[in-house]
Amino acid sequence: MIRPSFVGAIDQGTTSSRFLVFNQKGDMVATHQLEFQQHYPHSGWHEQDPEELVRSVEICVNGCVEEFENQGHTREQIVAVGITNQRETTVVWDKTTGKALHNAIVWTDARSQELVRKLKHRIGSGELNSRCGLPLSTYPSASKLLWLLENAPAVKEAYERGTLAFGTVDSWLVYKLNGGPARNIHVTDPSNASRTMFMNIETLEYDDDLLDWFRIDRNKVTLPKIVRSSDPQAYGSLTTTHLKGVRITGCLGDQSAALVGQKGFSAGLAKNTYGTGCFLLYNVGSKPVISKHGLLTTVAFDFGEGKRMYALEGSIATAGSSVMFLVNNFGFIDSPSKLSVLAEEVEDSGGCTFVTAFSGLFAPYWIDDARGTIFGITAYTKRGHIARATLEATCFQTQAILKAMEKDSGKPLTELRVDGGMCASDLIMQTQSDFIGFPVNRPGMRETTALGAAMAAGLAVGVWKSFEDLKDVNNDGRTIFRPQISEKEARKKFARWEKAVDMSRGWLNEVEVQ
Ligand SMILES: Nc1ncnc2c1ncn2[C@@H]1O[C@H](COP(=O)(O)OP(=O)(O)O)[C@@H](O)[C@H]1O
Numbered sequence: 001m002i003r004p005s006f007v008g009a010i011d012q013g014t015t016s017s018r019f020l021v022f023n024q025k026g027d028m029v030a031t032h033q034l035e036f037q038q039h040y041p042h043s044g045w046h047e048q049d050p051e052e053l054v055r056s057v058e059i060c061v062n063g064c065v066e067e068f069e070n071q072g073h074t075r076e077q078i079v080a081v082g083i084t085n086q087r088e089t090t091v092v093w094d095k096t097t098g099k100a101l102h103n104a105i106v107w108t109d110a111r112s113q114e115l116v117r118k119l120k121h122r123i124g125s126g127e128l129n130s131r132c133g134l135p136l137s138t139y140p141s142a143s144k145l146l147w148l149l150e151n152a153p154a155v156k157e158a159y160e161r162g163t164l165a166f167g168t169v170d171s172w173l174v175y176k177l178n179g180g181p182a183r184n185i186h187v188t189d190p191s192n193a194s195r196t197m198f199m200n201i202e203t204l205e206y207d208d209d210l211l212d213w214f215r216i217d218r219n220k221v222t223l224p225k226i227v228r229s230s231d232p233q234a235y236g237s238l239t240t241t242h243l244k245g246v247r248i249t250g251c252l253g254d255q256s257a258a259l260v261g262q263k264g265f266s267a268g269l270a271k272n273t274y275g276t277g278c279f280l281l282y283n284v285g286s287k288p289v290i291s292k293h294g295l296l297t298t299v300a301f302d303f304g305e306g307k308r309m310y311a312l313e314g315s316i317a318t319a320g321s322s323v324m325f326l327v328n329n330f331g332f333i334d335s336p337s338k339l340s341v342l343a344e345e346v347e348d349s350g351g352c353t354f355v356t357a358f359s360g361l362f363a364p365y366w367i368d369d370a371r372g373t374i375f376g377i378t379a380y381t382k383r384g385h386i387a388r389a390t391l392e393a394t395c396f397q398t399q400a401i402l403k404a405m406e407k408d409s410g411k412p413l414t415e416l417r418v419d420g421g422m423c424a425s426d427l428i429m430q431t432q433s434d435f436i437g438f439p440v441n442r443p444g445m446r447e448t449t450a451l452g453a454a455m456a457a458g459l460a461v462g463v464w465k466s467f468e469d470l471k472d473v474n475n476d477g478r479t480i481f482r483p484q485i486s487e488k489e490a491r492k493k494f495a496r497w498e499k500a501v502d503m504s505r506g507w508l509n510e511v512e513v514q
């Protein structure tokens with residue numbers, strides 16, 4: 001009897017790691033998830049232990065494979081594994097020992113703000129965006145690596161010795177899961193490399209002019225080799241866990257993976273993922289489009305000739321993390337799923353607007369001197385109003401991003417495909433549809449990020465032969481949210497939001513004392 005094949009996906013996100021197994025119909029058959037520790041050593045700083053990330057992934061692989069086998073399958077049926085990951089988060093290690101030299105600096109970390117401010121005055125800063133697709137900010141990996149080179153002695157020493165290795169989380173995981181220095185597989189894919197500011201967005205190769213501009217000497221630091229997002233050989237194979245020997249054949253940054261998982265294969269399709277942050281990717285086709293309205297240009301995926309796509313991206317730094325903030329810091333609710341319950345205790349935000357600029361505001365505003373600010377509090381304000389204002393903040397920023405996207409692409413979107421933890425809330429999805437004035441389409445199976453990584457891996461080894469083979473995947477159980485408020489009302493709400501954003505500018509500027 002021929003037993004069916006399955007594909008595994010490692011989803012290493014900002015707050016948790018997961019391993020999931022999918023069958024050939026794209027159904028998720030087993031999963032294991034683990035949260036890991038977040039470190040906030042100073043205000044605005046955010047770190048993770050790179051070794052803990054690897055361990056959490058290994059535990060998830062083993063836990064999931066055990067669940068899979070309990071269903072009567074065998075581990076040999078898992079024929080390939082894909083990786084998807086939080087992007088920009090920067091890991092540095094010594095290539096001779098394979099040991100991390102510092103905690104990972106997470107994408108949300110704003111410690112390089114001062115450094116970025118200085119870099120903006122360097123000649124040529126205005127040309128970076130058109131070359132790499134990203135604005136100069138604390139968000140991409142570049143300023144995080146520069147900060148480490150200036151402030152972490154062990155990193156600086158390894159750089160001077162020429163033993164420093166740099167990577168985003170995908171590279172680090174691939175390197176470690178392959179056994180580290182023994183095999184020394186140090187690779188990345190273009191969707192991840194396009195988040196560093198070191199890759200040329202046209203050629204998909206490292207750009208010497210960009211590296212020179214950042215004063216990074218390529219002889220002193222090893223950057224991961226850029227290979228396709230779906231490749232049968234380049235990513236090696238697992239050397240630990242119950243899946244020892246299974247090839248890693250797909251790799252995508254998590255937002256790209258979600259676009260793939262939502263089958264956003266052709267130009268004009270878009271998805272919005274409401275995780276720790278929130279990221280809207282709009283497939284613009286096989287040529288990059290440089291935004292004039294505060295969006296990023298990124299590689300959507302590279303599945304080889306004729307299947308390499310770019311996206312315009314709207315990145316929101318704080319989304320699900322604002323919900324976690326209400327859970328952990330304010331103690332308003334004991335779990336994220338209670339947010340909607342609290343918000344439904346009131347009819348609206350009671351005149352409150354919460355600019356959740358915990359790490360400044362990303363797209364389309366790029367205000368790095370703002371911090372979280374709640375406007376409109378009165379003696380009437382209740383917790384429910386703050387809960388509503390919190391969830392509305394992500395929906396307003398999505399609305400602002402869609403307006404920018406329409407200006408850049410010349411075409412309005414007519415439907416938004418959604419996924420990510422926060423989209424479990426009907427109230428949030430309804431609010432989103434109300435604000436943007438068109439339908440929000442939520443799939444039944446919401447692990448689209450992992451599904452995208454599995455698709456990349458499965459396409460490389462022939463589990464699926466083409467995009468056409470995937471057309472029936474994840475179509476069931478969709479919910480469509482349609483707008484229930486008038487356009488005029490939505491415009492009024494948005495105008496108030498824009499006023500609040502404007503008023504949040506400059507908070508970090510020094511106060512002059514007379
Ligand atoms: N029912 C819910 N309502 C609102 N937010 C939620 C809900 N469930 C999860 N979340 C939020 O979703 C986020 C987790 O989403 P996930 O897609 O797993 O994120 P990540 O991949 O960034 O780790 C958390 O920040 C959490 O606050």
Ligand SMILES: O=P(O)(O)OC[C@H](O)CO
Nearest residue numbers: 013014086087275276277
């Ligand atoms: O972990 P997420 O889902 O919030 O995604 C993180 C992004 O990749 C950061 O750019």
